[in-house]
Amino acid sequence: MTRPIARTLSLALLLAGCLAAPAAAGGEDPAEAPLRRAAGFLWSQQQADGSWRSQNYGVMRSGQAFTPFVLHTLLGVPEEVCPRPAGGVDKALAFIRGRVAADGSLGHADPDVVEYPVYSTAYGLLCLLKGGRTPLADGDAELVARMAGFLAEAQFRPENGFGPDHPALGGWGFDAPLAPGEPGHMDLAHTRRALEALAAAGPPAAGPLAERFLARVQHLPDQAGLNPPGFDGGFFFSSVVAAANKGRHAEAPHQAGYRSYATATCDGVLALLAAGAPPEDDRVEAARQWLLGHPRLDYPQGVPTDHPEPWGEAISLYHRAVRAEAYVALGWPRGWQAEMAAQIAAQQRPDGSVVNLTSPLMKEDDPLLGTSLASIALTHALSPRR
Structure with a gap:
């Protein structure tokens, strides 16, 4: 009986601390209250060892995937919106440090279940850079270098069997290649996260090769400025895993035959920026125009x-999160923030959690995943004054 009571008290105390945070001068931003509740819920779910672990899905139960993802989300929440509990960040970072393998990967600690090593390592690296000491302590500097080394080696490159005509060349997947020339599952979302982590760790040396993959999954007009059917500037998800393309096949024949769609286009433009493309790049502008036409x-x-x-x-929650990230990165005109906050607030439960119960296909029914995605959207929807 004591454990549920302790968890209830912990949730109440954390929510009380977040709710006591002062409102910004001039009135509260519409994203603040739902973000405060969401962040309070996430902090209440941290385990004694510093981890966050799925209670819904076994593949995320060890904490290797969820801990860096949730921590990175919470590090983005301004402390004036929701103060971080004492020791919470340090415990989570200690958990991450303790599970990085000798090759720099995070996600291989469980011998029976591989937990999204590219995603996990990318977010773990970003957490060490964002949540650790500045400058990095010697141990963290070495760890960041090792994790960046794993991500660089996990890119599908000619050196590991991916020739110039291979559809995966330049991208990333769940993990390092299964074998030379065999990517396993690979897609735009993993590629984006690896590029962002590598760019944060140092010069984006992987960027030029990654642009080869990004070109395969973006429907770009040709050099003459023509716009054949389907060449609309948007992105699709994977040039390797057909079923992963949620836009499905387009009726008009065009590159790879897959429709552009919103989440892929948001991830695609963020990947381009992380690869080193400037905001005025024609490819970035083409994606911007697609998003303008699909608001x-x-x-x-x-x-x-x-x-x-x-x-x-x-x-739906992933879509709001990546769209908010893309909007901020692209300097989008104001006007979308209040609508974004209202949509998420309408889904929020009394304990601050946000879940998507319409379908379990993307595991958004897991409160940790759903609430983290909602928090990312709300953080990016905050007024620029923050």
């Missing part, structure tokens, strides 16, 4: 609404 926040346009698998509904 819905409540549904990822480009994903069919009549497909038997409800992918559009399944990625």
